[in-house]
Amino acid sequence: DVKVTQSSRYLVKRTGEKVFLECVQDMDHENMFWYRQDPGLGLRLIYFSYDVKMKEKGDIPEGYSVSREKKERFSLILESASTNQTSMYLCASSLYPPRLAGYNEQFFGPGTRLTVL
Amino acid sequence: KNEVEQSPQNLTAQEGEFITINCSYSVGISALHWLQQHPGGGIVSLFMLSSGKKKHGRLIATINIQEKHSSLHITASHPRDSAVYICAVLFRETSGSRLTFGEGTQLTVNP
Numbered sequence: 448d449v450k451v452t453q454s455s456r457y458l459v460k461r462t463g464e465k466v467f468l469e470c471v472q473d474m475d476h477e478n479m480f481w482y483r484q485d486p487g488l489g490l491r492l493i494y495f496s497y498d499v500k501m502k503e504k505g506d507i508p509e510g511y512s513v514s515r516e517k518k519e520r521f522s523l524i525l526e527s528a529s530t531n532q533t534s535m536y537l538c539a540s541s542l543y544p545p546r547l548a549g550y551n552e553q554f555f556g557p558g559t560r561l562t563v564l
Numbered sequence: 565k566n567e568v569e570q571s572p573q574n575l576t577a578q579e580g581e582f583i584t585i586n587c588s589y590s591v592g593i594s595a596l597h598w599l600q601q602h603p604g605g606g607i608v609s610l611f612m613l614s615s616g617k618k619k620h621g622r623l624i625a626t627i628n629i630q631e632k633h634s635s636l637h638i639t640a641s642h643p644r645d646s647a648v649y650i651c652a653v654l655f656r657e658t659s660g661s662r663l664t665f666g667e668g669t670q671l672t673v674n675p
Contacts, residue, residue: 487667490650539607557604560605
């Protein structure tokens with residue numbers, strides 16, 4: 448059974464803290480994604496990675512960074528958390544990247560609901 | 565700008581009813597996905613379409629490329645179908661393709 452796991456389901460942090468969100472997949476996928484989901488806005492891509500140590504900015508990268516040191520693990524880092532980063536964060540992985548014609552489905556993790564006070 | 569619009573935003577139905585959720589998009593696409601998100605957050609893929617129609621159990625997805633429109637139908641709805649249904653569109657761009665998500669439709673099926 449394929450799996451994408453995220454380190455926490457719920458997280459509460461204070462403004463200015465450095466926050467790490469971890470995502471692990473066991474499908475040997477090259478491509479991993481971080482999204483945030485907000486009411487009325489749908490899922491928006493923050494960053495994606497198409498290989499170890501390779502990354503590309505998504506639609507809303509400001510205030511975030513990522514790390515992909517191993518193929519199975521993709522971390523999202525909030526360098527200095529702010530209240531407007533309170534959101535649901537979803538990690539996903541896929542065999543092919545969206546820009547290739549052979550794109551197929553993305554597998555999503557359960558999400559981390561982050562609250563920044 | 566590539567856009568994806570879903571309707572309705574919220575839908576309440578009685579168990580057994582036939583349900584339709586719509587997705588419209590603005591320009592040419594490579595493929596369209598229908599996703600299901602249950603309370604608690606996890607998202608699963610239901611269908612990927614580039615033309616025609618697909619069926620899985622009580623779920624049917626159709627796409628009309630000329631009209632830039634897709635529908636997700638649920639026959640004989642059940643309370644366990646209650647979830648957010650998300651349309652995600654793979655837009656063709658000069659640099660490749662880009663995945664854009666609709667806002668989602670919250671479906672509640674009452675017993």
